[in-house]
Amino acid sequence: MRALLAALMLVWLALPALAVNPDEMLADPALEARARAISAGLRCLVCQNESIDDSDADLAHEIRVLVRERLKAGDTDQQVVQYLVDRYGEFVLLKPVFAWHTLVLWIAAPTILVIGGIVLVVTARRRRGLSDPGPLTAEEQQALDELDAGRG
Numbered sequence: 001m002r003a004l005l006a007a008l009m010l011v012w013l014a015l016p017a018l019a020v021n022p023d024e025m026l027a028d029p030a031l032e033a034r035a036r037a038i039s040a041g042l043r044c045l046v047c048q049n050e051s052i053d054d055s056d057a058d059l060a061h062e063i064r065v066l067v068r069e070r071l072k073a074g075d076t077d078q079q080v081v082q083y084l085v086d087r088y089g090e091f092v093l094l095k096p097v098f099a100w101h102t103l104v105l106w107i108a109a110p111t112i113l114v115i116g117g118i119v120l121v122v123t124a125r126r127r128r129g130l131s132d133p134g135p136l137t138a139e140e141q142q143a144l145d146e147l148d149a150g151r152g
Helices: 002-014 029-040 058-072 077-088 100-131 138-151
Strands: none
Touching (some): 029 077, 058 077
16 A cells, blocks of 8 residues: 555656646637747746746746737747747747857766767777786796796
8 A cells, every 4th residue: 555655656747747827827728829839949047947837936927928928919839929029038048059169068978978888898808808818828827836836
């Protein structure tokens, strides 16, 4: 019974907070769906690692309301996002745009992964070569025998 309770508690904790308040939601389900889709791609500038939909910060609330106001005014999804980027900068986007100034963000992780893989392969090959030195030569065996004879 305790295991079941622990499992249910973990599942409950893993559920997203979804901080969108009922008073923020739009009456039109299509507009609300668009607002949710846009909000899922926008970063909470206070929390910095979650979307504004998941954040309970005041600034996230203000941005959610702003998204809905822009949609009600007739803006397209791209216009809403561009308005927020113009106002808060590209940091507001959870997924950075692919441009020259963000190229390092896109290339750094795969490059580090490839370099790490190469280092692992080279290290493994070196260890394999060091672990099996092969049989002793006649001279090495004779020197070992002389050392053993000197001890005994």
